[in-house]
Structure formats: C-alpha cells, structure tokens
Amino acid sequence: MKQHKWGLIILGLAIFAIGITFPFWYGKGKPAAPPELSLDTPAIAALTEKRCVEDTAFMRANHMKLLQAWRDESVREGLRHYTAKDGRVFEKSLTGSCIRCHENKEQFCDRCHNYVDASPSCFDCHVVPGEVKK
Amino acid sequence: MNLLISVITVSVIALLAMGIAMSQTLSCYILAGIVPYAVFVIFLAGFIYRIIRWGMAPVPFRIPTTCGQEKSLPWVKNNPVENPSGTWGVIGRMAGEIFLFRSLFRNAKMQLIDGRPVYGSAKWLWFFGLMFHASLLTIVLRHLRFFTEPVISCVSALSALDGFWEIGVPALYMSDLALLAGLAFLFLRRVTIPQVRYISLFTDYFALLLIAGVAATGLLMRHFFPVDLHEIKTLAMGWVTFAPVIPQGAGVVFYMHLCFVFILIAWFPFSKLMHMGGIFLSPTRNLVNNNRSQRHINPWNGPVKVHTYEEYEDEFRDKMKAAGLPVEKE
Numbered sequence: 001m002k003q004h005k006w007g008l009i010i011l012g013l014a015i016f017a018i019g020i021t022f023p024f025w026y027g028k029g030k031p032a033a034p035p036e037l038s039l040d041t042p043a044i045a046a047l048t049e050k051r052c053v054e055d056t057a058f059m060r061a062n063h064m065k066l067l068q069a070w071r072d073e074s075v076r077e078g079l080r081h082y083t084a085k086d087g088r089v090f091e092k093s094l095t096g097s098c099i100r101c102h103e104n105k106e107q108f109c110d111r112c113h114n115y116v117d118a119s120p121s122c123f124d125c126h127v128v129p130g131e132v133k134k
Numbered sequence: 135m136n137l138l139i140s141v142i143t144v145s146v147i148a149l150l151a152m153g154i155a156m157s158q159t160l161s162c163y164i165l166a167g168i169v170p171y172a173v174f175v176i177f178l179a180g181f182i183y184r185i186i187r188w189g190m191a192p193v194p195f196r197i198p199t200t201c202g203q204e205k206s207l208p209w210v211k212n213n214p215v216e217n218p219s220g221t222w223g224v225i226g227r228m229a230g231e232i233f234l235f236r237s238l239f240r241n242a243k244m245q246l247i248d249g250r251p252v253y254g255s256a257k258w259l260w261f262f263g264l265m266f267h268a269s270l271l272t273i274v275l276r277h278l279r280f281f282t283e284p285v286i287s288c289v290s291a292l293s294a295l296d297g298f299w300e301i302g303v304p305a306l307y308m309s310d311l312a313l314l315a316g317l318a319f320l321f322l323r324r325v326t327i328p329q330v331r332y333i334s335l336f337t338d339y340f341a342l343l344l345i346a347g348v349a350a351t352g353l354l355m356r357h358f359f360p361v362d363l364h365e366i367k368t369l370a371m372g373w374v375t376f377a378p379v380i381p382q383g384a385g386v387v388f389y390m391h392l393c394f395v396f397i398l399i400a401w402f403p404f405s406k407l408m409h410m411g412g413i414f415l416s417p418t419r420n421l422v423n424n425n426r427s428q429r430h431i432n433p434w435n436g437p438v439k440v441h442t443y444e445e446y447e448d449e450f451r452d453k454m455k456a457a458g459l460p461v462e463k464e
Contacts (some may be wrong), residue, residue, distance in 0.1 A: 023281035
C-alpha cells in the first residue's frame with residue numbers, strides 16, 4: 001500500500017475534483033436557454049381579454065396550490081365552481097377549464113416543469129385531448 | 135458556553151444574510167455573482183491542500199486497529215476484513231467503514247451495575263448517523279436538478295423516489311425528514327449526555343447548527359415561502375456557464391439559504407467536516423496488518439554509529455589479556 005500511496009491519493013483527489021466540477025463540464029459550458037412558454041393556441045387567440053383564471057403573477061406562483069385545492073374541493077366536497085377575484089366563475093376542472101385554453105401541454109406545462117424538474121402527477125390520471133401517447 | 139457562541143454566530147450569519155437580501159443592491163450582486171466562485175475555489179483548493187498535508191504525514195509502521203483474528207498459521211481461522219491481511223481485505227474494510235459506518239456499529243455503552251462494569255450495545259448513534267449522512271447525500275444529489283440542463287434522469291428518479299409518498303404540494307421529501315431527525319438526534323446527544331457535552335467544542339455545535347440553518351431555510355423555501363424555481367435555476371445555470379444572472383425576486387429566505395451554504399462550503403476544508411476526505415486516509419483503517427509477517431524499517435532512521443563487541447575486543451585485547459580477562463579470540 002505504502003508504495004502506491006501517492007498514486008492512490010492523486011487518483012482519489014482526481015475523482016473528487018471531477019465529481020464536484022460535474023455541473024461545469026456536463027453542460028459543456030453552453031448557456032442553457034430558459035424555457036419560453038407558448039400561448040399560441042386557437043382558444044387563447046379567440047379571447048378578447050387575455051386573462052387566465054387569476055392574473056399572471058398569481059397563476060405563476062400559485063397554480064399548483066390552486067389545482068390542489070380544486071381537486072380536494074370538487075372531489076371531496078362537491079364544490080365544482082370557483083369564483084375568481086374579478087367575479088368570473090370557472091368550473092374546477094383541469095381538462096374542462098385549464099386545458100380548454102392551454103391545450104398545448106408540451107409547449108406550456110412541460111417546458112417549465114421539465115426545466116426545474118417538477119413532476120406534477122396531474123397527467124397520471126387526466127388526459128390532454130388529442131394527445132397521442134408516445 | 136460553546137453552544138451559546140455557536141448559536142450567536144449562526145444567528146449573526148442569518149441576520150447578515152437577511153440584511154444583504156433586504157438591501158437588494160450591490161451586496162446581492164456580490165453574493166450571487168462573485169462569492170460562489172470564491173467559495174468553490176476555497177473548497178476545492180482547501181480540500182486538496184488538507185489531503186496532501188495528511189498524505190505527507192509519516193506512517194512508518196502499520197497501526198491498524200484490529201478487531202478480529204490475525205492471519206498467522208494456516209489452521210488458525212482468521213478474519214480477513216476485521217484484521218486485514220491483504221489489499222482486498224482493506225478494500226472491504228474501508229467500504230464497510232464508508233458506506234455502513236462499521237466502527238459506529240461497534241459503539242458500546244458501559245453501565246456500572248453493582249459496582250461492576252457491564253457493557254451493552256448502543257446502536258442509536260450508528261442509526262441516526264447513517265441516516266443523517268445518507269439523507270445529506272440524497273439532498274446534495276437532488277440539487278443537481280438546478281445545475282444540469284436537461285436534468286439528468288437519475289436525479290429526477292431520485293427525487294421521485296424521495297417524494298414517493300406525495301404528501302402535499304410540493305411533495306414532502308423523505309430525506310428532508312430524515313435529515314431533521316438525524317440533526318435533532320446528533321444535537322440533543324451533545325446537549326443532554328454530560329460526558330459528550332463536556333468534550334463538545336464550538337466547531338461541533340457550529341457544524342450542526344449551520345447544517346440546521348441550511349435545512350431550515352431550504353424547507354421554508356419549499357413548503358412555506360415558495361421561491362420562483364425558474365429564477366433559481368437560471369441563476370444556478372448562470373454560475374455553471376460563467377455568466378451569472380442576478381435573480382430579481384428571489385426573496386430573503388433564498389439569500390439566507392445561499393449565505394448558510396456558502397459559509398458551510400468555505401469553512402468545510404478547515405473544519406472537522408473534512409472527515410469526508412480524511413476517512414480515506416485513516417491509518418488505523420486503511421493499512422494491512424502485516425507487522426508480523428513482514429519487517430517494516432523506519433525509512434528515516436539515520437545511520438547509527440555502533441561499536442560491536444568484536445571491535446571492542448580487537449581494540450583492548452592486549453589490555454584485557456594483561457588484566458586476566460577472558461577473550462573470545464586469541
């Protein structure tokens with residue numbers, strides 16, 4: 001062991017250095033493009049006022065909590081309608097309300113979720129109409 | 135006292151981080167744009183320096199702690215791992231030490247019963263220690279999702295497994311709970327057992343409290359004051375591609391998290407946390423026990439001037455004969 005001591009130490013340090021610099025060489029230093037969300041669907045184009053259930057900042061920060069609350073309230077308590085801050089009433093439905101406009105899941109939902117590696121379980125049960133399972 | 139000083143130090147760091155986050159100016163830019171690189175360089179260089187310093191420490195003899203029968207005569211059953219007689223035995227022993235904390239599993243508790251010492255097994259330190267380290271590793275690996283684009287699939291799989299129970303939105307990670315449980319045990323052990331408390335130093339408490347600070351701010355960010363993950367990932371990817379983008383609305387908790395993490399990483403090479411690298415260089419674990427089968431000569435023994443009896447007799451033979459003393463050679 002003694003004779004190979006420095007060989008082993010340098011090998012260990014090399015593995016360590018390669019390991020902790022992993023993020024630097026994994027992406028080959030290429031700048032990663034932040035995801036761009038597409039709102040280009042016929043349903044959104046047909047809207048006069050381009051407003052989601054709530055305003056964009058709220059939806060961006062809270063859509064997951066909103067959907068979770070919708071799920072619990074509609075399934076467990078039978079409350080199937082949501083009144084937004086501005087008084088409009090929506091059906092608490094992923095397929096019926098959200099995906100009616102955002103039918104382009106791959107260009108909308110998935111882009112951010114893949115970027116930050118969030119894996120919501122919505123589509124374990126729900127389907128996107130017209131989507132073909134690959 | 136040591137505990138008090140470490141609590142104060144960690145609180146000062148927290149306040150400092152809060153101040154930086156509140157000011158939202160140049161200090162934010164420095165914390166998110168320049169400090170990460172400095173911290174990384176200190177960590178890497180300091181780590182290598184410590185390992186090389188340890189490597190240069192002389193170990194002239196074999197000093198393994200033996201916990202089994204040494205290899206000797208063929209009909210004596212030996213234990214090749216607990217008392218390694220070859221390289222493979224050492225590899226097995228080191229693997230047991232690194233992955234399973236073999237030494238801690240040997241932890242015993244002594245009690246005086248009727249004036250006699252009675253030894254019993256005490257596996258709690260082993261259990262919580264292993265849980266703490268495993269969850270820490272899981273958490274570090276999970277954070278790779280911020281540093282890789284596209285995210286490596288095994289990191290996603292690890293996160294999915296970690297959040298297997300899908301409790302709440304976002305899912306509660308098992309490793310976070312395990313980390314908190316481990317931290318709580320290690321901390322309470324130091325505080326409540328008088329003997330351990332007596333030997334606990336500032337660094338012992340500080341390491342635990344600093345990691346607790348990291349964990350607490352991390353959990354706050356995930357479950358109570360959500361941050362914009364999109365911005366965080368853009369910042370992390372900016373570091374990795376040497377073009378940091380300073381986040382606009384990252385929030386106070388994020389900066390506190392960042393501050394704790396940077397101090398932890400920069401302090402790492404100078405602290406007892408270096409056992410991460412040091413465990414590989416423990417001479418009581420990584421040496422083959424061949425003291426009896428091979429002769430080890432201290433390599434820096436200088437030439438010793440000796441005067442043998444033969445030379446002595448040659449020098450004084452005449453005088454010895456004259457005095458009537460017996461001589462070996464005539």
